[in-house]
Amino acid sequence: MQGSDRFAAFRSPVGRMVPLVAMGLIWQAVSATKLIDPSFLPSPLRIGHAMVDLLTGREICDNLFVTLARAAIGLALGSAAGVWLGLMMARSPKFRAYAAPIVGGTYSLPKSALIPLFILWFGIGTATTVCAVFLSCLLPMVVNTFQGVASTPRVLVWGAQALGARPREMLWQVFLPHALPDILTGLRVALGFSFVLAISSEMIASTNGIGKLIFMYGENGAYDYMFAAIACVVVVAFVIDRLLLLLTQKCLRWHESATERGPA
Amino acid sequence: MRAVTDEKAIVPKIQIQAVSKSYPGDKNPVLALRTVDLSINEGEFVSIVGPSGCGKSTLLYVLGGFLEADGKVLVDGKAIQGPGTDRGVVFQEYALFPWLTVRNNILYGLERGALAPEERARIADRLIGVIGLKGFEDRYPRELSGGMKQRVAIARTLACDPAILLLDEPFGALDAQTREVMQDELLRIWLETRKTVLMITHDVNEAVYLSNRICVMSARPGQIVEEFKIDLDRTIPRERLFTSDAFNKTRNEVWISVRQQALAAEKLNARV
Structure with a gap:
């Protein structure tokens, strides 16, 4: 196919840097020509120095x-x-009857809206941030684990029972392995949320942390340092996300989504 | 009636007595099985055929201990208590654990038994050889074809050495050629081990080829309406058996019986 060949160069590791470099050059040009006031948008070079x-x-x-x-x-x-709650919801209809309305009601609530409440309860500091992160990670894990456990085919359950699996073993040997792809999907979403909530809650409810640092640089007009700190966060978040993806691939070698090992 | 009790088989291996099963429906419960009676002697290969949706799989699930039902289900004269390793089950959907390799799938049931690890490994190795999957031990189910998966499922069940095999349309998802190969393998295994087998199928040829006895089930609610004793020479090759008059006569009788049930089912559905 010709259409896809034209973009083949962008798919190599070096090629994928091209759009980023281009953006940097445009940014530098905009800054250098003072199209936008450089004190509001410092040039990549100045950010580099700050970095x-x-x-x-x-x-x-x-x-x-x-x-x-x-x-x-x-x-x-x-x-x-989240995994525990999702598992309980999927396995116990009674528990689900209580928990499902709560999960449904709070799922779409932006958890950052609760930060003022946590400040009231826990004051400024680690507890508030951890609490905000905890809550934001909880729901994607609950929903994905529930989905993964509840969709376990009954023949897998019956097959394990007919081979002598006891109820306690079913959990670790059937339900959780079956839910693992969904749990890892949830974990990736939760990882993203954890950065968002950690940084945003530090901005308003902490005396330290990278969120507070970015906020302070912004308050003091040190925009080049602010951008440099943001860049650090971007790099770290990207690396951690890639590590999680690698781990996921390793854990799911058995799954249909895994890449083929080649002909037998 | 011919006396089948002259040898040691005084108590039938499996006794299904007045078993009825209903599922909750939209308004009224749907009756899937109505007072089914069936006795299977030790070493017998019994097939149940019938129109689709007649509840024949339900009967197998009840016997497997997966579904509760009214009536009595006895194995060796004792009422069953849920699923058990005395009844090995092979499902149409293979039901392999996708996260375990071929070897670990086969070892799964053994690991819950009392055998020493070396003994378990020996059994697994032997079965991998029997099903012709040497070299595939460390593959995951997703890397196998349908026929290979079903072989692993059968090996996994045989590994626990159950006295009874319950087969739920075991070859239903396979292509015609693979199905024949698998039928021959099953026949060979059965001739070797003489386990008690209950097989659900909708393939009349398969039932006649493999069974001692065929039970025809009516449309829902399922009841056993007719039984056929099959007395064919299992040692002659498939081609000769399939072209023999004896095979075809039996096959036609069973097929006409099943067809009557299927037509009755259609009429019933048309009326509703």
């Missing part, structure tokens, strides 16, 4: 670490609780 300055100091690393720790704790707790 070098930031990376040689400890500030960015320390704050990034604080944020990642908060996000990781919230994500871990939210995912664990």
Whole structure:
């Protein structure tokens, strides 16, 4: 096909950088020609300088670490609780009757709207951020786990029972493995939410963390440093997301979605 | 009636007594099975044929212990308590665990048994050889063809050495050629092990080729309306058997019986 061949170059690792480099050049040009006031939109070169300055100091690393720790704790707790709740909802009609309306009602609520409430309860600091991350991760995990467990074909369940599986074993050997692709899909969504909520809650309810740092640079008009800090977040978030994708591929080698191993 | 109790089989291996099963429907419950009675002796191969949707799979699920039903289901004279490893089940949809390799699927039931790990591995290796999947031990089900998957499913069930095999349209999803190969394999395994088999099928040829006895089921609510004893020489090759008068005579009798039930089912549906 000719149409797709024309873009083949963009699919190589180097080729994929082309649009990013082009955007950087346009940005630089817009800045250099003062089309947009450079104090509002600093040029990539100035951001680069700021970045070098930031990376040689400890500030960015320390704050990034604080944020990642908060996000990781919230994500871990939210995912664990979400998997458990989703599993319970799928396996117990009684539990589902109670939980489903709550999940349905809160699913579309932007969790950041609750940050003021958490400030009231937990004050400024880690607890508030972790709580916001926890809540944002919980629902995608609940919904995806529920979907994965509830869609387990009955013949898989019966097949395991006929081979002597006990009820407790069914959970780990049938329901959770069957739900794993959905759970990992939920985890990727939750990972994205965890960054969003960690940073946005730090902006208004923290004394440290990368969110607070970005917010402070913005408040003080140090836009080049602000952009440099944002760039750091982008890179870290991208790398973590790719790592999760790699892990997913490794865990789901058995799944229909996995790439073929070639003819037998 | 011919006495079948002259040997040791005093109690039938399987006794299904007045089993009825209904499902909750939109308004009224739908009766899937109505007072089904069926006894199967040890070592017998019984097939159930009937129009689609007549509840023949339901009967197998009840016997497997997966569905509750009214009436009695006895194995060796004792009422069954849910699913058990004494009744191995092969489903039309294979029901392999997609996250386990061929070997681990076959080992799954064994790992719940009392055997030592070396013994389990030996059984798995032997079965992998029997089903002709040497070299595929570490493949996942998604990498196998339908026929290969069903072979693994059968091996997985045989690994636990159940006294009874329950086969739910085991070859229904396979193409005609693969189906014949698998039927021959099943026949060979049955001749070797003489397990008690209950097979659900809609393929009359398959039923006549494999069974000692065929039960024809009526349209919903399912009842056994006719039984055929099959007395064919299992040792002669398929081609000769299929072209023999004895085979064709039996096949036609069963086919006409099933067809009557199917036509009755259609009439019933047209009226509703």
